[in-house]
Amino acid sequence: MLSWFAKRRRDLPWRRTRDPYHIWLSEIMLQQTRVAAVIPYYERFLENFPDVRALARANIDRVLASWSGLGYYSRARNLQRAAKEIVARHEGDFPREYEAALALPGIGRYTSAAVLSIAYGAPHAVLDGNVARVLARLGALHGELRAPATWRKLEATAQNLLVRNAPGDWNQAMMELGATVCTPKSPRCGECPVAKSCRALELGIAGELPSARKKRATVKVTLAAAVLLDPRGRTMLMRPRGEEGVLFSRLWQFPALETTGVDAGAALAGHMHEKFGVALNASFTPLATARHAVTFRNIRLEPFLVRVARLPCTKGARVVPLGQLRRMSVSNATQKIATAAIAHEEKPVSGARGKSIS
Ligand code: SF4
Incomplete structure (x- = not known):
């Protein structure tokens, strides 16, 4: 997985840095938004607010204006609230402890694990939709992945698989595999670096997993x-x-x-x-x-x-x-x-x- 990622990783602006503020910003912007749409916003936002302190002291209307068009504005509001807390309680440095990061507004288990592993090399596995799909196929896991018990099981599996001396790259490799090869429809198993370990491929059911999510009625x-x-x-x-x-x-x-x-x-x-x-x-x-x-x-x-x-x-x-x-x-x-x-x-x-x- 790691050598595949080293060769195949997409060159994205937030992958050229270990700055936790940049990585955190990218993770928040990427929630519910495509990579291509995020790039110009990410770059402009950093020009306007180059570090946590600049974001913390900015007028909220300016922050929202920089977010305008990206949607889900609560992300921008929480981002600034968290920046203020980081300045007030952590001397302007993104916290290194998982629980302290989790306590910040707008930061859940996924974002906390992503920022800490990529920026600080902390051993926390991420679990998002892409990683969950890869894991479900590797283990031929049926059922609704977002069901709490199943999600907890997947979190434990992700944590067991984590490569401890390269958690940031490992997490990104898993996400990249899900985003580019083990895609929701028609996974490209012929290009997959872990095809030999994939139970769903062996059973010929890769395309059927994960089971369809029950949609909330419109x-x-x-x-x-x-x-x-x-x-x-x-x-x-x-x-x-x-x-x-x-x-x-x-x-x-x-x-x-x-x-x-x-x-x-x-x-x-x-x-x-x-x-x-x-x-x-x-x-x-x-x-x-x-x-x-x-x-x-x-x-x-x-x-x-x-x-x-x-x-x-x-x-x-x-x-x-x-x-x-x-x-x-x-x-x-x-x-x-x-x-x-x-x-x-x-x-x-x-x-x-x-x-x-x-
Ligand atoms: S072999 Fe196919 S289904 Fe299995 S993890 Fe790789 S891309 Fe996904």
């Missing part, structure tokens, strides 16, 4: 959003709260209401009157609808343009020129709504709802 949600617009072209944004916040990555958003989809405009008008004092006779002009997916939720965005003489004076609200939203760190859902409103303003379509945007 929930359809309709979200009506109000783009208030004053005569100066300014609009109002709010900080999301509760469940709604998840849909907008807990970033600034237009006032919105989850509806059943039946006359979303009327429901939104009532909500805007009750909550922000928007006149009941205000005109809610439908804008282009958009689709948006967040984990298991399939969201239909129904934005409305509402012209007001004056924006409501609401505690915690933020007033910004509508055109400026394109440059702000807001969620993709808010960007889609803003795009629909800006398109409407640039090319007004009276009365009818515009075409869908994606």
